[in-house]
Amino acid sequence: MRLSRYFLPILRETPKEAEIVSHRLMLRAGMIRQQSAGIYSWLPLGQRVLASIGRIVREEQDRAGAIEILMPTIQSAELWRESGRYEDYGLEMLRIEDRHEREMLYGPTNEEMVTEIFRSYVRSYRELPLNLYHIQWKFRDEVRPRFGVMRGREFLMKDAYSFDLDQEGARASYNRMFVAYLRTFDRLGLKAIPMRAESGPIGGDMSHEFIILADTGESQVFSSRRLLDMAVPGEDTDFSADLSPIVDAWTTPYAATEEKHDPAAFERLPESERVSARGIEVGHIFYFGTKYSEPMGAKVAGPDGQMRTVHMGSYGIGVSRLVAAVIEASHDDAGIIWPRNITPFHVGLVNLKPGDKNTDLACETLYARLAKAGVEVLYDDVEARAGAKFATMDLIGLPHQLIVGPKGLERDEVEIKNRRDGSRQNLSPDAAVNWLVAEWR
RNA sequence: CGGGGCGUAGCGCAGUCUGGUAGCGCACCUGCUUUGGGAGCAGGGGGUCGCAAGUUCGAAUCUUGCCGCCCCGACCA
Numbered sequence: 253m254r255l256s257r258y259f260l261p262i263l264r265e266t267p268k269e270a271e272i273v274s275h276r277l278m279l280r281a282g283m284i285r286q287q288s289a290g291i292y293s294w295l296p297l298g299q300r301v302l303a304s305i306g307r308i309v310r311e312e313q314d315r316a317g318a319i320e321i322l323m324p325t326i327q328s329a330e331l332w333r334e335s336g337r338y339e340d341y342g343l344e345m346l347r348i349e350d351r352h353e354r355e356m357l358y359g360p361t362n363e364e365m366v367t368e369i370f371r372s373y374v375r376s377y378r379e380l381p382l383n384l385y386h387i388q389w390k391f392r393d394e395v396r397p398r399f400g401v402m403r404g405r406e407f408l409m410k411d412a413y414s415f416d417l418d419q420e421g422a423r424a425s426y427n428r429m430f431v432a433y434l435r436t437f438d439r440l441g442l443k444a445i446p447m448r449a450e451s452g453p454i455g456g457d458m459s460h461e462f463i464i465l466a467d468t469g470e471s472q473v474f475s476s477r478r479l480l481d482m483a484v485p486g487e488d489t490d491f492s493a494d495l496s497p498i499v500d501a502w503t504t505p506y507a508a509t510e511e512k513h514d515p516a517a518f519e520r521l522p523e524s525e526r527v528s529a530r531g532i533e534v535g536h537i538f539y540f541g542t543k544y545s546e547p548m549g550a551k552v553a554g555p556d557g558q559m560r561t562v563h564m565g566s567y568g569i570g571v572s573r574l575v576a577a578v579i580e581a582s583h584d585d586a587g588i589i590w591p592r593n594i595t596p597f598h599v600g601l602v603n604l605k606p607g608d609k610n611t612d613l614a615c616e617t618l619y620a621r622l623a624k625a626g627v628e629v630l631y632d633d634v635e636a637r638a639g640a641k642f643a644t645m646d647l648i649g650l651p652h653q654l655i656v657g658p659k660g661l662e663r664d665e666v667e668i669k670n671r672r673d674g675s676r677q678n679l680s681p682d683a684a685v686n687w688l689v690a691e692w693r
Numbered sequence: 694c695g696g697g698g699c700g701u702a703g704c705g706c707a708g709u710c711u712g713g714u715a716g717c718g719c720a721c722c723u724g725c726u727u728u729g730g731g732a733g734c735a736g737g738g739g740g741u742c743g744c745a746a747g748u749u750c751g752a753a754u755c756u757u758g759c760c761g762c763c764c765c766g767a768c769c770a
Contacts, residue, residue, distance in 0.1 A: 264719065264731070265705045269763050279704095289762065343694095344769080361770095395694065395768065402770095409770065461770090470769095533770060570770040604729060639730040646730090657729055667729090 253597065255632045259296050262644055272468050274579035275400030277588050281648045283575070290397025290405030297648060298575065300596035302408065305574050306387050308439050308593060309410045316432035316491050318383040318412050323365050325389050329355035331364040334548050344392045358391040363544045363566060366413040370562070371550040377417045380552065380562070381425050385412030387571060401572045402470075402532070402580075408572040414565045415545075417554060422539050422563040426458050427495040429537050429567040431485050433462050434502065437534065438484040440574065441591025442581060444534060445479045447507045458565070461509065462535035466580035469530030474518050476505035477525045509533075532577045539565040588649030589672050597630040598692045600650040602642070604657030606635050614666070615656050618681055622654075625689040629654075646671065652691070654684060 261282040269286075270276040278284050283298030294302055310320065326348070332338035338345075338357075346358040359365070366384055374382065387410045397405050414425035430446065437444035442464045449461040463473050465480075482505075485498055506517055509531065518526060542561045544550070551559040570577075582589045590596065599622060603615040612633075619631045630650060632641055638657070645653050655667040665678045668687065679687060 261703085263704060267704065268699085268706095271764075286762090390770085392769075396764095396766095398764085407770070411770095536770065568770060573770060602729095637728065637730085637732060639728095639732085642730045644731085655729080659729065 253628075253630050255630060256634050258630070260648070261295065262647065270400065272399050272402065272580070273583060274402060274468070274576035277579055277583060277647070278400055278576065281588060284401060286400075290394060290403070292401055292404060292406070297596050301575050301578075301590070301594055302572060304594040304596070305440060305571055305578075306408075306410075309387065309436055309569055309571060312432045312436040312439070313385050313410065313412060315435075315487075316383075316428045317381075318385045318414075318429075318432075320386060321369075321384050322386045323359075323362050323369075323388060325359055325391070327357050327359045327362075327365055329357055331368055332357065335364050335367075335544050336547060337364065344394065346391050346393045359388075360390055360392045361566075361568075362386070362388075362411055363413065363564075364548065367544045367548045367550050367564070370413075370415055371545075371548060374415070374550075374552055377552050377554050377560075381414060381416045381421055383412055383414040383425060383428070385410060385567070399470075400576055402576040404572065407570060410569040410571055412567040414567070415550070415562045416564075417552065417560060417562065419539075419541065419563055422541070422565055423458065424495070426537065426539050426565050427499045428491050429565070430460065430499050430502070431489060431491070431495050433535050433537065433567075433569070434484050434498075435487075435489070436569065437462060437464065439593050440578060441593060442534070442578065443480055445473070445475050445507050445531075446502055447473065447475070447509050447531075448503070448512055449509070449536065449538070450511070457503075458537075458539035460503070460537055461533045462537075463507075463509065463531035464534055464577055464581055465527075465529045466532050466577065467530055468580050469532045471531055471533070472510045472513075473508070473529055473531035474510075474513050475507040475527045475529070476521055477527050478505045479507055480527065532573075532580060533570075534574055534577050535567075535569045537565065537567040539563070583649070586643070587647035590649045590651060592651050595651055596648070597650050598628045598652065599630070599688055600645045600648070600653045601629050601631040602645060602653055602655045603631070603633050604638050604641070604655065606633055608658050610661055611656060611658050614661055614681055618654060618656065618666070618685060621685045622688060625685070625693075627688055627692045652688060654688065656681075 263280045266276050267279050270279050282295050285293040287293055329338050345360055348356045350356055389406055390409050391406050394405050397403055416422040416425055444462040444464050446460040447463050449459045506521055541563050545562045545564055550562050552562060554560045579588050601619055603611055605611045619629055622629050649671055651671050653669040660666055664680050666681050666684050667676055667678050668684055669676045
């Protein structure tokens with residue numbers, strides 16, 4: 253992509269409403285535009301990151317056996333009356349009336365709707381386990397939206413819903429999502445720690461929040477250091493096998509948010525193993541048994557021919573929130589530092605002197621060769637001063653900058669700068685292409 | 694929803710107290726010079742001063758009402 257043809261509205265100054273670093277950087281890097289309190293447009297750079305995160309979430313959901321669907325944003329109030337939540341949900345639910353004065357709502361979540369789908373079609377335990385998910389915009393009319401997309405009113409969320417014959421089956425479904433989450437956050441370049449969470453009316457131990465550590469996190473968390481160094485289950489994980497050993501390993505070391513914190517237990521950890529930090533919740537999984545299937549009549553025939561109410565769980569990942577969470581966890585004074593799997597472009601190609609024949613030719617050649625090799629390049633071909641170009645590249649945080657100017661070219665050299673550690677290497681243009689292609693293949 | 698604050702050009706702000714017909718920096722456009730870490734000079738474009746009513750010869754400025762946005766708290770993916 254040529255910068256001269258792209259839409260990247262960089263702000264040099266920080267809009268005053270932005271309080272936390274991710275919000276500031278997202279506005280400055282031209283990723284989002286606020287349209288109303290807690291409601292944002294996603295501009296090209298932001299949209300690319302959002303799409304990348306969605307892709308990784310999808311791949312890991314699919315790998316774990318969940319099946320993608322797409323449910324609407326607007327729902328009928330009737331469904332929610334069945335579960336009793338239409339009255340319970342309160343002012344956070346955005347209620348709408350259509351032209352026929354039918355009561356509608358902008359969905360804050362989809363348990364009722366997915367249960368309606370399930371009960372309409374599934375009759376037998378033989379069709380279980382079933383896990384349906386979608387990635388869709390949700391709306392919760394927060395009293396006070398803040399921190400940009402970290403806590404907006406409209407947000408993109410992956411929510412999965414599992415259906416099993418009994419609690420034992422539900423536990424296996426829960427474990428599959430647990431492992432999928434470990435893998436998802438790892439691929440996003442994040443250290444996510446599963447922490448025991450409030451489990452609602454059902455009780456038990458099947459509710460975890462996945463928390464990433466970031467200085468600007470919203471809540472205080474306490475954890476064993478061991479969880480930070482634990483190996484994440486690999487791509488070859490067999491999701492049809494019993495995953496409880498993995499889940500057990502990840503839930504044994506101490507980890508709790510402030511609400512569930514047990515200071516005494518935490519103190520028993522060796523001093524060097526205690527981590528007390530700020531955290532951001534990026535995922536939440538829980539089992540809720542028959543809370544919706546019972547009132548809504550989601551039943552299947554068991555092996556004995558008797559009808560049984562299915563056991564359900566739901567599993568959320570805040571996709572749009574993750575964009576901000578990643579930035580909170582990965583930035584410096586100059587700007588964003590994208591993890592390689594979700595970066596909007598792989599390489600920023602900087603032409604230091606557009607209009608100079610040699611420099612233009614060298615850049616065009618590099619751009620074409622990298623594109624041909626499948627490396628995604630944002631080519632800064634606009635006329636601006638070197639300093640401004642460097643500042644922009646650092647701000648938008650692409651992992652590698654390929655810097656090309658007349659001085660270097662005289663020595664047949666271009667420069668590759670690593671955004672994360674600031675290291676630089678001077679290479680011939682050929683060697684630079686080879687190096688970047690090897691890096692991004 | 695309680696408490697606090699802010700709406701003046703795309704962004705950051707001054708002007709409001711004490712009414713006189715709108716300004717600064719950045720960004721944008723033109724030209725010249727400059728050119729490896731946010732250049733300089735000169736010229737230029739852009740604003741129903743959040744909206745509405747009122748007071749006044751005259752309102753960004755005073756009065757009233759409304760709307761929007763932000764921060765702290767309670768609440769939450």
